[in-house]
Amino acid sequence: MTNRRKFVQNSLLLGLAAPLLPAAAQAALPAASAPKAGWKHWVWTNPDQKDTEAQLAERYRKYYEAGVRGIFFEADSERHFRAAKAQKLEAHRWIWTMNRGEKTLLAAHPEWYAVSRKGESCATHPPYVDYYRWLCPSREEVKQYLEQDYAAALKKDYIDGIHLDYVRFCDVILPVNLWAKYGIVQTSELPEYDFCYCPVCKAAYTAEYGEDIDKVQYPEASPSWRAFRYQRVNEVVRRLTAVARQYRKPITAAVFPTPDIAHRNVKQDWVNWNVSGVCPMIYHGFYKENVTWIGQAVKEGVQALNGKFPLYAGLFPPDFKNDAELAQGIENALRNGAAGVSLFGEVSEAALAALKTASAKARA
Structure with a gap:
């Protein structure tokens, strides 16, 4: 999280066949349990x-x-997890999914990394920032690697659930607040940020749709190529959800703020997942919106989900001018159907007071 927080604060950026499981593991996922x-x-x-x-x-x-x-703890610290549980809090392990830049993994399997439309691999040419090292979701070896990684966390008795992050493709479109920083205008999908065009993805697309994506004049405008990539990430989530089922623990995810933005910016189709809950990162400052937009974004997500699973509005406290505005943002989220909110980073006592006040007002 250190690198991610630094990126957020400095640039205002956001985030084989499936194994057969025992019959008990095929049961519905536990909900991200809500208080009475x-x-x-x-x-x-x-x-x-x-x-x-x-x-x-x-x-x-x-x-x-x-x-x-x-x-949601980004690092595995048994002491912190047990301390939280002692105070009646759920302790979930927050793990990055497709963005994996571990040096050992890069050295051992550079072929696992996504390739841009420009022909450059994230293993050697990371887009935007050095830690943007995106795996290819079509590769079976990648899915197995992730399954094993999440299972290693889930088997620990002090971990109550898992939380996915970066479970998507690289941002083909950045939030508008970042365009000036990177000296780019992304009113269209630029080749160096459009993924994944590796041989495995191309072959899988041809097998499924009967088309050679290299012969499509404007691949970024192809509905079938877009849908194909949604499905690639959806399959990763399905596999990880099956792992969570096996351990009878909930699985949640940090996602982009609305279904439309998720589809357009990062090829993420979270409405069609079968998880225990999602935390859309409704960081209004990143999109040059005011706090009213928080409620609108929540409403869009809740309506699209239609009760499938809970939505917890992810909020970025530094985006708010003061604690009163934070309280307003929280209230906007709750009044528009959020099951709660998730606050990123250090939470001050004033922020906790705003949370308590907004919750009481929204309940009234």
Whole structure:
């Protein structure tokens, strides 16, 4: 999260056949359990090993009192997980999915990485920033690698569930607030940011649609090529969902703010997943919108899901001018159908107070 937080703060950017499982594992996924009354709020954070036991107990107690019911931890720290659970909070492991730049993986399997329409691999030519190293979702070896990685987390008794992030393709269109920083205008899909054109993806597309994508004049405008890529990521999610089922634990995901933006910007089709819940990153400042847009974005997502699973609005506190505006943003989300909100990063006592106030107002 250190790199991601630095990127967010500096540039305002956001984020074989399937194994046969025992019959019990084929049952419906557990819901991301909601309290009997009130909203369910979350916090995205990275555990700090300098925290003392007393600090953790006090922090997590205050979280619970404010209405937070779960934490997405980006690193695996048993001490932090158990401290959160001791204060009645769910402790979920937050793991990056398709964006994986581990040096050992890059060195061992550079062929696993996505290739742009320009013909450049993320293994050697990462787009935008150095840590943008996107795996190809069509490769069976990639899906198996991810299954094993998430299973290793799920089998631990102190981990209550898993949380997917970067479960998509690279941003072919960045939020408009970033265009000036990178000196680009993305009113169209530029070749160096359009993925994946590796041999495996091309062959799979030809087998499914009978077309050679290299012979399509404007591949970025092809509905079937677009749908094909949605399905590639959907299959990764399906496989990981099956792993979560096997361990009888919930699986949630950080996703782009609305179904339309997710489709257009990152080829992400989260409405058609079968997860326990989603946290759309409705970071209004990234899109040069005001807090009213938070409610609109939530409404779009809730209507598209039609009750399939809960939506928790992801909010970025630095986007808000003050705590009163944060409270307004939270209230806008809740009044438009969010089952709760998820706050990114450090959460101040003032932010917790805003969360508590907004929740009470929205319930009234």
